[in-house]
Amino acid sequence: MLDILLPTLIFAALVLAALGAWRRVRLWRRGRASKVAFLRGLAAMPRRYLVDLHHVVARDKVMANTHVATAGGFVAALGLAVIVHGLGLAEGMLGWLLLAASATMFAGSLFVVRRRRNPPARLSKGPWMRLPKSLMAFSLGIFVVTLPAVGVLPSGFSQGVGGWLVALLLAGVVAWGLAELVVGMTWGGPMKHAFAGALHLAFHRRPERFADTQHGGYPSTGLKALDLDDAEAPLGVGQPADFTWNQLLGFDACVQCGRCEAVCPAFAAGQPLNPKKLIQDMVVGMAGGSDAGYTGSPYPQTPIGEHQGSPHGPIVAPASTKDGKALVDAETLWSCTTCRACVEECPMMIEHVDAIVDMRRHLTLEEGATPGKGAEVIDNLIATDNPGGFDPGGRLNWAADLELPLMADVERAEVLLWLGDGVFDMRNQRTLRALVKVLRAAGVDFAVLGNEERDSGDVARRLGDEATFQSLARRNIATLSQYHFDCVVTCDPHSFHVLKNEYGAFYPPGQESSYPVWHHSTFINQLIESGRLRLAPGQASRVTYHDPCYLGRYNGEYEAPRAVLKALGVELVEMQRSGYRSRCCGGGGGAPITDVPGKQRIPDMRMGDVRETQAEQVVVGCPQCTAMFEGVVPPTGDEEVAVKDIAEMVAVALDTTPEATLAPRDASTPQATEEVMS
C-alpha cells in the first residue's frame, strides 16, 4: 500500500513543484533585463549560503541552530526520501541516514514550534503559524514510514483493515508535509523563501558584496548609476516591472523574519515605513493583487488592505488622482533615512535601500514630486551647487583668518581636505576649525579646493535626482583631476562615501580615481599611530560614540574612531545599539528635507540611547548627526549631553609642550595658527 502511495506522492509533489517553479520564474521575468554571471552565480551559491547568509543568521544563535537543524535535516531528508521511498532503494545505510535526517529536522522543528508559541511582533503570522506543524508533519511522517524500510517495524505492519487506515493516515501526514515543504516552495507558501532565496543568492544584483565580507571589507554599498544617455531606459522605477528581474527575485526571497522592521528607525519613530511590508508590497505588485493577505506589522498609521497593484500599474498613485492609492504611499518611500540597518540585518541579503532609491528616482525625475523642501534643495543644488542656496563664492568665508592653502595655488599636496557643505553651517565650521588645527599640529601638508568645491551630490542622489547628482559628480571629478594629492580627507561621512564608492562610475573613459579617501577619524588615527600627532591624554570624561551610518554600515569603519578615543584616554561606554547595529540619527537620505511626520523624532530616540549610557558627551563624526543631536531638547530636569565631533575632542587634547610641537612644518602652516580656536 505505502509502497505505491509514497512514490506517487513524492513524484507528484516534485512535478507540481517544478510547475510552480516555472510559473514563479515567469513572474520574475516580468522585470527588466539584468546581466548576471549565470553559471558562476550558481556555483558560488552554496558558499554564499553557508558563509555569508549564515554570518547574518548566526547573530541569533538559537535561531541559527534551529535553522541548521531544520533546513539541513529537510534538505537531507527530502533527497534521501526520493531515493529510499521514491525509487525504493533502501539498501544499507540510506534508510538509517534518512531516519537521522528526519529526526534532526524534527528536533529543529520543535524549536520552531517554541518560537511560534509567543512570536515577537516582527514575525509575520498567518500561514507562517502553520509552518512548524507542517515541518513536524513532514519529519515525523517520513520518520515513521522509513521505520519499516530499515526493518525496525515489520514491513507488513500496514496489512489488514487497521493497517490500511494507518497507511492512509501516514500517507496523509507525509502528503501534508510534501504539500507545504515541496509544492508550497514554488507556489507561494512560507517555504518560498528557500527556493527564491537560493536563486537570489546565485543571481544577486550585487555579487561583489559576497566577495570579501569575511575580510571585513564593505565593497558594495554605493548606489547603482542610472544610464541617463539611454533615452529609452526608464528613469527609476515607476511600476513593479521596472525593477530588474533579479531585484524582483530578491523581493520574493523575503522570509518575513522582520529583523529589518526591528532595526528600522523610521518604523520605530512611527513614520509610515516598514521595510518588511515594503518588500512584501513589491511581491504583491509583481504578482498583482492587494496587500490584504499580508500578516505582519503594517506601516505605522496605515491600515492593511487598502493598497493594491499590478506589474504594469503605478507603484505610487500619481498626484493628479486625489486620495488615490496604489501599491505604496509616497510618504512610505520618503520616510527612509537610507541608514542601511535593514540591509545589514537581512538574512536574505535583500537590498531595500536600492529599491527605495529606485522608486524615489521615478518620483523625482518623472513626476517632479519630491516632497517637503526637496524641490527647493534640488533647485539650489542646480543653481548654486549647494543645498542651502548660498553664494558658491563664499565657501571659504568661515576660514578667512585661517589662510588655508588653495589647491589652485599649490596644485600638489599630501592631503586634499574636502570640506563639504558644512562650510555654510556655523556648527560644522567649529568642527572644521578643529580639524584644521589638528592637521597643522601634525604638520600635514594639506590644501582645500575652496570655491571650486561643490556639493558631493549625496543629498541629490538620495532624493532621487540622479541627473543633478551626476552633473555634480562629473564636475567635481573634473576639478579633482586637475590636482595632485595622495589622499582625500573629509569630516563628512556622506561626502566620504560618495567620493569613495560612488564617483568611480563617473570617471571619463580611460580614467579612474587613483586616490584613497579617508574619513577624518581614520586619518587622525593614522596620524596618532604613526607618531605624527602627539596627544596629551587627561580628559577625564565619560563619553559614548555614535557610529554614523555612512561611516559604519556603508564603509565598515568602526575601529578608528574608537582607537582615537582610546588614545585620548576618555572613558568610552558603548550604547546598546552601536557598531553595525548603530541606530540612525535621522539625518540621512534627505529625511530632514522631506520631513515625513511620525509619532516621535528619530534623533530624540537616539539621544535617549545616549542618555541611557549616562555619558557626559556623545562623540560623533558627521555634520548631519551633530545637527540632528544638537536639535534635541533634553527631557525636563535632565542635563544636556554635549555633542562633540571627534576632531574637536582631539583638538583640545593636542600636546602643546615644546618638544611635541617640533613636528616638521612647511609652507602650508603659518606661524600664527596656534591661536586657532577649537
Place this chain on the structure above:
Amino acid sequence: MQPEVTTMPALEVTVLVSVGRHPLTGRTRRADQDARGVELARSLADAQVRLLHAGMRDESSEAALRGYLGMGFTQLSLLEQPEGADVLPALAEALDATSPHLVIAGERAERGEGSGLLPYLLAERLGWPLVSGLAAVESVEDGVATLLQALPRGQRRRLKVRLPAIVTVDNAAPAPRQSAYGPARRGAFETTAGPVSDDEEWAAWQVQPARQRPKRLKIVKAASARDRFKAAAAKAEGGGGQVLTDVSPEQGAEAILMLLREEDVLR
C-alpha cells in the same frame, strides 16, 4: 495640457516664458514669475496651455526653457530670434495668428532689459486689456474671466475682464511645481522663424551689472510689542492724494494729468 473633449470650447491659454537668471550665480534657469504663470495656467480647468518663447536658442537658454517643459509639457513653441532683436513684433504676430483667449506673462524678465514693459506694449499692439499683478484666476465663464489681483500687504482685488486679455503674474501667485527631469528631457521645441526686427537702440546701449542700492533703514521707535506690530502691519501713509468718484472721464483725465505734472513725470 491635452484637453478632454468637452462641449465647452477649451480655454486656450498661452504663457509667455523667458530665460531666467539666478540672482546669486547668474546661471540660466526658468524665470520664477514665468514659472508661476505656467503654474497658474495649469491650475485652470479645461485649459489648453501653450508655452511660447521668443529668443535665441543656445545650450544655456535651451536648458532653462526645458525647465518649463519639465512642469509637464510635451512641447514649447519657440520663435527664434537673434540676440538683441526686439521680440515684440514677433510675439504680437504669433499671438495674433493663434488668437488665444488668455495670455499669461511674468511681471518682468530676469535678464536683458527687464523693463516690465513687454506685456503693456503687447496689449497696446493687440488692443487687448491687460491686468497686472495677478494672484489667481478664479473662473472663466462666457468669455469673461474673474481675476484676483494682488495688492500690497496681502490685500486682493477681484476684477472681471473680457477675454482675450493679457495678464501678468505677481509673486503672490502659487509657487510653481517642481520641474521634472524626464519630461524636460523628452519635451520638444516647435521652432518657427518669426519676423525679426533689430532693436537699434538696444545695440547702442552699454550694459553693466547693477549696483545694489543701499536700503533706507526703517527705524521703528516703539515701546511695546503692540506698537512694533502696528508699525509692521501699518499701511504706508500716502499723505495727500484724493479719491475721485462719479466724475466724467474728462475730469478724471484732468486730475491724472495734473498729478503727473506735480510729480514731474510730465513737463
